Amino acid sequence: MNIFYKIIAALAITVCATAASARNDVDNFPIAEALNSEQAKNILGDNIKFYFGTQAHGTVVTEYSEYGTNRKTNGSNKSDKDACNWAFLSAMKALRDKAKSVGANAVVNIRSNYQNNTTTSNETFQCGSGTFTSGVALLGDVVTIK
Numbered sequence: 001m002n003i004f005y006k007i008i009a010a011l012a013i014t015v016c017a018t019a020a021s022a023r024n025d026v027d028n029f030p031i032a033e034a035l036n037s038e039q040a041k042n043i044l045g046d047n048i049k050f051y052f053g054t055q056a057h058g059t060v061v062t063e064y065s066e067y068g069t070n071r072k073t074n075g076s077n078k079s080d081k082d083a084c085n086w087a088f089l090s091a092m093k094a095l096r097d098k099a100k101s102v103g104a105n106a107v108v109n110i111r112s113n114y115q116n117n118t119t120t121s122n123e124t125f126q127c128g129s130g131t132f133t134s135g136v137a138l139l140g141d142v143v144t145i146k
Helices: 002-020 031-035 038-044 080-102
Strands: 024-030 049-052 060-074 106-114 117-119 124-130 133-145
Touching: 024 031, 024 080, 031 038, 031 080, 031 124, 038 080, 049 080, 060 080, 060 106, 080 106, 080 124, 080 133, 106 124
Parallel strands: 049 106
Antiparallel strands: 024 124, 060 133, 106 117, 106 133, 124 133
8 A cells, every 4th residue: 555655646746746837938929920811811801900009090989898808729739829829810709709799890909918917019919828728818999980
């Protein structure tokens, strides 16, 4: 029985050590690159317009709400860039769906909100990648513009 407890203890130490060294890398990726992909055009369409950070847009006629989305994807067998682009497109699709559901035609002031750390950029989005998953969180103002 004594060997059994030693094996269990060794396994517990191994599991704890693996969990303690879990990866949580946060990187910035180019918005334009993700949105200009064929995959993005197929997923997002062109009925809803998206404006990041402080990008200029038409006059806001109706403000509906600020909307947040948090999407994760399996990062196994993918580069961080590929997984993050996929999570980004999933988050953008959620923003698009929210805009459609209320009759809006745009989402403005889109910013990253990874782990509730809001950052604004016209060029990049933030993505966190761990050992098995990557995630993107976005905030945007759902509006109708002229």
